Amino acid sequence: MPRYSRQQLKDHFAEARQFLNRTILALILIAIFTGTTITRLVYLQVIENPHYTTLSDDNRVKITPITPTRGLIYDRNGVILAENLPSYRLEIIPEQAGNMDALLEQLATLVEINDDHIKRFQKALKRKRSFQATPLRFLLSDEEVARIAAIQHRLPGVRITADLTRHYPLGSPLAHVVGYMSRIDERDLKRVDNTNYSASTHIGKTGIEKHYEDVLHGQVGLQQVETNAQGRVMRILNKTPPVPGKNLHLTLDTNLQKLAEELFNSERGSLVAIDPNNGEILAMVSTPGFDPNAFVNGISHVDYNKLREDPAQPLYNRTLLGRYPPGSIIKPFIGLVGLQSRVTNEHHELFCPGYYLLEGEERKFRDWKKTGHGIVDLDQAIAQSCDVYFYDLALNLGIDRIAPFLFNFGFGQLTGIDMPVENAGLLPSREWKRATRGQAWYPGETLNTGIGQGFLLSTPLQLASATATLAMRGKRVQPHLLRHIEQEPVSPESSYLLPGVSDVSRHHWDYIIKSMEHVVSHHQGTAKYIHTDQYDIAGKTGTAQVFGIKQEEKYEAEKIVKRLHDHALFIGFAPVRKPRIAVAVIVENGGSGGRVASPIVGQLIKRYMQDSSS
Amino acid sequence: MKVRLDEKSGHYGSGMPALDRLLWRIHMDLPLMLALVLLSAVGLFILYSASGENIQTLYRQATRIGLGLTAMFFMAQISPQSWKRWTPRVYITGIILLVAVIIFGDTSKGAQRWLDLGLIKFQPSELMKLALPMMVAWFLSEKPLPPRMRNLLVCTVIIIVPVVMVAKQPDLGTSLLIAAAGLFTLYLAGLNLRLLMASLVGAGVMAYPVWEYVLRDYQKQRIMTFLNPENDPLGSGYHIIQSKIAVGSGGVYGKGWLNGTQSQLDFLPERNTDFIFAVFTEEFGFIGAILLFTLYLFVILRGLYIAVQAQDTYSRLLAGSLSLTFFVYVFVNTGMVIGLLPVVGVPLPLVSYGGTSIVTLMASFGLLMSIHTHRKLLSP
Structure with a gap:
């Protein structure tokens, strides 16, 4: 038994004692390690508890924004111009759907689903988690919604969601004024408060929608939700409801607006009608228009290019951006400065041979009437639109007297209209020419300015505003589109008042306005076609040259392509003694201001007078 | 003197002498069993919350605990002398x-640990958790103690061979536990403390080639992440950060059972298994953690008590080693959850879901009970 003999060498008692010692040492180590662990727990759970509680809340609590409802836009009579309509989209929650291919096949029998939809859906699917709804189709028709709804219980994971889409019920006639909304892009994100837009998908891109974006948008709401690690919302903890955007009431009269577009009869041009008393814009169209609704849900490239490449430029807002030579429309204003500065008077007469010769220049300054107007005074020079009289008057006045006077009517200045963009036109002066071209001002250029040609350019809105100022005998009001914002105080009329034309005597105003009445009422008046017995209209025709014709050459409309035809213009206001409407119209390449442009204004004034008297 | 001592241990918990005697006859130790059943119950309770109230998970875990208790009972019936012989x-x-694992093993999650025996899958490394301390205790029990150098070298070989094989699987956590079990046996046998210190330093030096040639990338990653978890918050560090948030946000009283947001909302990874302590402390707070530690310490103290009471060297060394290894389990797992130690795959004993570890642990307590109840008592 070698084993036993060996064991006898062992000192059992000493071994047991050593074992006990080692156990006690181990116990001490256990106490130290346990103490370390507990110290660490105290540190984490007691001392650092607030810190970790915050981290834990950061983990689980997410803030999701809620879109505010956008404010509506009405016209002056309460007609709705921009509204929010429910639109339905079809969504699929993948984790509930089961066999996706079979489901898509089944859905294709119920609603229109093309390869494009499927491709976009598959792409979106990859970005989302399986419990998140992925859209398959937008803008379902009512019929499609009904078809899905009828058997929805047999389509697990399929869901129809309603959201609000901006809609412009009147479409084209208001497209340029009201503007449109479209998807927010990166440029928009740079200029808006990103928090406030965190739930918004669309933003006002043009027109009123853009200018009053802040008012219309409202304040984003916030919802505190508890989410799990994958981001799935488990429950709502707290909710701050969004503040809806405010409704706008515009000064526009939808009836006039629609009529104006019709009157253009698909010609290119622009019309602005203003209430001269307070600057309220009653109608403002730029034709051709376009359907603003096409932009809301993303216009296709094909459609967008079609609009962009259309030679009629439907997307171009002629009213605010179009710079046109005012042509003869400028004459009453030149006449007024002539009277005011006593360069001419009521009795001054001049023989018009059909041309005007300027000393030192060989070329003839031609009158539009080749045979001449004979002897004319200022009244007849305006009524018959005699160019020669105004060549002479402008020459005697000089550009230094003309430019500042026109400036007071708003030429060469921004009108300050509540729209995102506008053009200031161009009011030429001696200083302007030197500064921009480094050249001296030539007398011939003064002559051209005298009949509204040459450098002088203005927007249709500027013309309408100047007409309103003329109608109000110098009282100038800033044209504007906003009547009031709901729940906000109405801004007083005086806030729109601008420095006007103050140094013209009442007598001179009456004389010029009378001569503009003759434009319509006189048998030789250039706008005699719109004469009516019911009320007096004061007006002025204009024909702006687009195409320079050589000396001795006759302007023959038939021989020149339509694009090079003259622009037809007309300004007018009524009733003369107590003006209620001032209108400016331009028909691009329309030809004669009297025959083409003035009837549009005549019809519009007629409608307005009828509507407002009944 | 010896008689009094035995009497005292035999009639522990004088309130229930009849039950105590009955359990003694079937080789069960009442205090240890009570503590183990309580721990398992706490484990099921917290697992219900951690698993998202999944009854299936609970059934499977309860089955394992049942299996473990059966193994414990079986182990306890066999006398330490028989165990020593085998x-x-x-x-x-x-x-x-x-070796079979290396040749035929089943690869799961990039590690080869399982042996498919048709009906059940089996982890031989679990067996080694018991076999190694048994072997070292067996070897030393025949030798004069403290062990001589020559015997120490033999022990080192006994320990190194399985430890390296398990580490290569790779299963860092288990190999660490096996190594600990072997070292504890040596320590309790009276290994020269200076020698122990020197060998630990030597192990530190040896760590370099181990780092270079033995550790897999994900193991290195775990250690690197431990050193600076915030460095890589969405990668490997995510576990530790989320775990610390869970523990820290639990506070003194906890968020309440089933109310731990970190665990219930899936932020906490591996919350049924390695990180279940985080769920526990998030929901039951610091007070819960102290109570749980009290239970664990009771089990360890009872195990050491059994070891001190043991009547021969083999039993004494084995019982002491198994008890200290159990502490290592608790310390390594909780230390990893609270960010004191690197993330090594060590479950919280008797509480973490799954694995064969519950069965192995219960079997080791069966050995303890066998050691305790097979003593020759002068007055039974």
């Missing part, structure tokens, strides 16, 4: 099975 055979079997 020890070399158990150890050799363990080594053979580890």
Whole structure:
């Protein structure tokens, strides 16, 4: 038994004692390690508890924004111009759907689903988690919604969601004024408060929608939700409801607006009608228009290019951006400065041979009437639109007297209209020419300015505003589109008042306005076609040259392509003694201001007078 | 003197002498069993919350606990003398099975740990958790103690071979626990403390080639992440950060059962298994953690008490080693959850879901009970 003999060498008692010692040492180590662990727990759970509680809340609590409802836009009579309509989209929650291919096949029998939809859906699917709804189709028709709804219980994971889409019920006639909304892009994100837009998908891109974006948008709401690690919302903890955007009431009269577009009869041009008393814009169209609704849900490239490449430029807002030579429309204003500065008077007469010769220049300054107007005074020079009289008057006045006077009517200045963009036109002066071209001002250029040609350019809105100022005998009001914002105080009329034309005597105003009445009422008046017995209209025709014709050459409309035809213009206001409407119209390449442009204004004034008297 | 001591241990918990005697006859130790059943119950309770109230998970875990208790009962019936006789055979079997794993093993999650025995999958490394301390205790029990140098070298070989094989699987956590079990046996046998210190330093030096050639990338990653978890918050560090948030946000009283947001909302990874302590402390707070530690410490103290009471060297060394290893389990797992130690795959004993570890642990307590109840008492 070698084993036993060996064991006898062992000192059992000493071994047991050593074992006990080692156990006690181990116990001490256990106490130290346990103490370390507990110290660490105290540190984490007691001392650092607030810190970790915050981290834990950061983990689980997410803030999701809620879109505010956008404010509506009405016209002056309460007609709705921009509204929010429910639109339905079809969504699929993948984790509930089961066999996706079979489901898509089944859905294709119920609603229109093309390869494009499927491709976009598959792409979106990859970005989302399986419990998140992925859209398959937008803008379902009512019929499609009904078809899905009828058997929805047999389509697990399929869901129809309603959201609000901006809609412009009147479409084209208001497209340029009201503007449109479209998807927010990166440029928009740079200029808006990103928090406030965190739930918004669309933003006002043009027109009123853009200018009053802040008012219309409202304040984003916030919802505190508890989410799990994958981001799935488990429950709502707290909710701050969004503040809806405010409704706008515009000064526009939808009836006039629609009529104006019709009157253009698909010609290119622009019309602005203003209430001269307070600057309220009653109608403002730029034709051709376009359907603003096409932009809301993303216009296709094909459609967008079609609009962009259309030679009629439907997307171009002629009213605010179009710079046109005012042509003869400028004459009453030149006449007024002539009277005011006593360069001419009521009795001054001049023989018009059909041309005007300027000393030192060989070329003839031609009158539009080749045979001449004979002897004319200022009244007849305006009524018959005699160019020669105004060549002479402008020459005697000089550009230094003309430019500042026109400036007071708003030429060469921004009108300050509540729209995102506008053009200031161009009011030429001696200083302007030197500064921009480094050249001296030539007398011939003064002559051209005298009949509204040459450098002088203005927007249709500027013309309408100047007409309103003329109608109000110098009282100038800033044209504007906003009547009031709901729940906000109405801004007083005086806030729109601008420095006007103050140094013209009442007598001179009456004389010029009378001569503009003759434009319509006189048998030789250039706008005699719109004469009516019911009320007096004061007006002025204009024909702006687009195409320079050589000396001795006759302007023959038939021989020149339509694009090079003259622009037809007309300004007018009524009733003369107590003006209620001032209108400016331009028909691009329309030809004669009297025959083409003035009837549009005549019809519009007629409608307005009828509507407002009944 | 000896008689009094035995009497005292035999009639522990004088309130229930009848039950105590009955359990003694079937080789069960009442205090240890009570503590183990309580721990398992706490484990099921927290697992219900951690698993998202999944009854299936609970059933499977309860089955394992049942299996573990059966193993414990079985182990306890066999006398320590018999176990001692079979020890070399158990150890050799363990080594053979580890070799088999290398050759035929089932690869799961990039690690080769499982042996598919048709009906059940089996982790030979679990067997080694018992076989190794048994083998070292067996070897030393024949030798004069404290062990001589020559015997120490033999022990080192006994320990190193399985530890390296398990580490290569790779299963860092288990190999660490096996190594600890072997070292504890040596320590309790009276290994020169200076020698122990020197060898630990030597192990530190050895760590370099181990780092270079033995550790897999994900293991290195775990250690790197431990050193600076915030460095890589969405990668490997995510576990530790989320775990610390869970523990820290639990506070003194906890968020309440089933109310831990970190665990219930899926922020906490591996919350049924390695990180279940985080769920526990998030929901039951610091007070819960102290109570749980009290239970664990009770089990360890009872185990050491059994070891001190043991009547021969083999039993004494084995019981002491198993108890200290159990502490290592608790310390390593909780230390990893609270960010004191690197993330090594060590479950919280008796509480973490799954694995064969519950069965192995219960079997080791069966050995303790066997040691305790097979003593020759002068007055039974």
